[in-house]
Every structure is written in structure tokens, then in C-alpha cells.
Amino acid sequence: MPNVAMAGNKFSSYHLAAALRREHDPAAALRLFLSPPNAASAPFRYSLLCYDLIISKLAAARLFPAMESLLSSLRASSLQPREPLLCCVISAYGRARLPAAARRAYAHPAFPAPRTARALNTLLHALAVCHTPLPELFSVCRDAAISPDACTYNILMRAVAATDGSVDHAHLLFDEMLQRRITPTVITFGTLVAAFCDCGRLEEAFDLKEAMVKQYNVRPNAHVYASLMKGLCQQGDVDKALRLKEEMALQIELGLDSAIYATLVRALFRVGRKGEVVSLLEEMKGRGIPANRVVHNAMIAGFCEDERDLDAAFAALDDMLKSGCKADAVSYNTLVAGLCKLGRWRDANELVEDMPRRGCAPDVVTYRMLFDGMCAAGEFHEADQVLDEMVFKGFSPSKEGARKFVQGIEREGDVVLLESVVCRLAKLNALESSGWEKALSGVLRDPAELMINKHLDCLRSPE
């Protein structure tokens, strides 16, 4: 143990590494790194591992200025960091939606050239996450002068299918990779199958599932099955989805789980076959798969959305709680939405007020649905109360909700409420400029004209 080893010895980079590993707070880890104990007398010799640990921690915590400063001192040292650390930095910038920083990191001089496909792939993925236009992704590939591998193609295929919506373009890339003798992996097929399913081309998705086994000797995994299951359920082909589930059950390695059952439960409700849900749940139990929160939520959503049977939905909530499953915001939000759609905004309001007692804090979705429900019912003063609570908690209504709210009050001609509302919404930045301009010009005519400037000041004020 480091503490034992330290007895009578200097605090070395070995001890620092151990301490950094133990420290979960990134800021505290940084302080530790910058001033290690007993380091005042002589310059501390940092190991590559210490740099690795602290830079990874700072990257994960998105403490970028500190991370960059350590990268600079790493560069000034004689240490030669390896590519996985570079990848960690690049992906952190990608996750933070900072594509330019990701590109700069890729070329960071602290990391000795040359780059491998791994760094290039990490950069491509980071850029794709930031919705970088496809031509730029391809030019990054060209400029890199690195031979692409299967992963490179997988990332590009996914980006193409996501931005273009074009499976055919993705398929061209697949052909190109075969021409270049790059062997497709199970991820390649998973990506293509998902792309076919997303655009409703189920037949081609299933053809590919066959072809991957027969032509490429790659067995479909749980990802491939999950995409197919979703595709079938979206098309309402529940019978085929149920058969696919049986096919999964025959292959233990696929790990048939509650998420697949939740998909099926919801699909059965959607096509009006709720009578089959009970036996499906029993089957699931028989297979040792517990009905988790998501399965229960699927039931609640089915009763609310498809059956419009709120009593049954609340009974499903009770079942959920009795089975020891904790209801979450999604459970309650579904019920709030269900009540609002039936015009029962008072009940919805009561439920929201009761949520904290039930151990679940309302989230932004809860408030937005309640707010929208009240507006839809023409209860703008009630909605105003909810708005106050939202603002207090740092939430804002949706743009659409805010627009309907303002329009409603405008129609009612309540100038005083409109003044206060527009001001609050503007502070939240929840209202498009056209919305408040219209509202102000519509209702606030002569008597209120002088107030317009006040409103505008209010809208312009930063706080």
C-alpha cells in the first residue's frame, strides 16, 4: 500500500498516481497534482501515468482550461504520451460539442506523430457527434493520409445514414469497404440494419441479417435483433416481432432482456392487443427476466396513450409500486400527460403536487406538460402559477407552449397578466422575438404604448 511504502520516504510519482486514482473529485485531484505533499524541497518528477490520470479526469469533468494547461506542460516535459490519452481528450471535446477543439487536439504537439486509425476514428466520431457536415468528415479522412479500417467506415456509414437519411449512400460506403478488402464487422452490419430499420425498409434489413451469416460468416448479435424488433414494432407487425423474440430466446448469448419485452408490451397496446400483455409478462417472469421500471412504464403509457383508461393506468402504477419497483419521473409524466389530454388538469396538478411526497421530483417535462395542459384547457391563470414555479426551479416552458400561452392571454385581453408574463418569458428566452412583438402590438395599443419601452427594456436586460 502506498501509505506503508511512504513511511520515511519521499512522496513519489507512484504515490501521487495512487492518490489520484482514489480521488474522485477532479478539482481536488488537480490540487493534489499541482502540489503533491513534500514536494516543496525538490522539483517533483511526474510520471506519464500521473499525467494520464489527471488529464483523463479533467477531460471527463470537462475542465478544459486546466486540461490544456497540463497538456502544455506535458509537451514541455520529455514524456511521450500515448494515443489512448489523446483519444480521451478528443472524445471529451466531442461530448462537449466542441468540434474545433477536437480537431486542434488531434494535432496537439504533445502527442508524438504519426497518428493511427484509432485517433482518426475518435476524431471522426467526435465530429459526427457535433453534426459536422459530411463533406468535412470526408475531407478529414483524406487529409489524414491514414488507411481507414472497418471502424472508420462504420463511423462514416452511421454519420451518412443520420445526416443524409440515406441508407443507399451508407450502402455505397459498405461496397467501397469491400472493394478495399476491409472486412466488415458485426458493428458494420448492426449500423446498416439499424439504418434500414429507421427508414422503414424492413425487408432489406432482414435480408442483410441473412446475408451477414451466409456471405460474411458474422452472426447477428443483440444490437442487430434490437433494431429489427424496434422496426417491426414501429410498423405494427407484432406477430413477426413476437416470433423474432422467440428466435432470440433460443440463443442464450443474445441475452433476451426486459427492454425487448417493454418494446413488445408497448407495441401490443398500440395495435389494440392489450389482452396478450399479461401472458407476455408471465412468460418474461418464467424466463427469469424481472419486470423493471421500463416495462411498467410501457404498461402505464399503454393505458394512458392507447386505451385512455386512467384508472387502469393508476392501477398499473400501484402494481409497479407493490412489486417493489420505484416509479420515476417518466411514470408520473405519462400519467400527467394522460390526465391533461383528457382535460383533467386539476387532477394532473394534484398529482404533480404529490410527486415530492411520493419520492419523485417533478422535472422539466412534468412542468411543461402540466403547463401545456392548462393552456389547452384555457386556464391561463393556473398556467401562470405553474410558470412561476417553473421559473423558480430554473425550468422554462417549451417555445410552443410559451407561444400558445401568450396567444391565449392576448385573446383574453388581460394586459396586466400579459405584461408580467412576457417579461418573465423573455428573461427565460422562451419566446421568439416575433411572438412578443406580435403580442405587444396586438393588445397593448394606446393606453399601454408607453409601457412597451418598459417591456423592451425588460426583454433586453441580461438578468
Added chain:
DNA sequence: TTAGGGTTAG
């Protein structure tokens, strides 16, 4: 370093 499915809104 890359892919999936599950519940609520938009």
C-alpha cells in the same frame, strides 16, 4: 476508437 432496444415532450 465505432453500432441497439426500453417510458414521458419537443
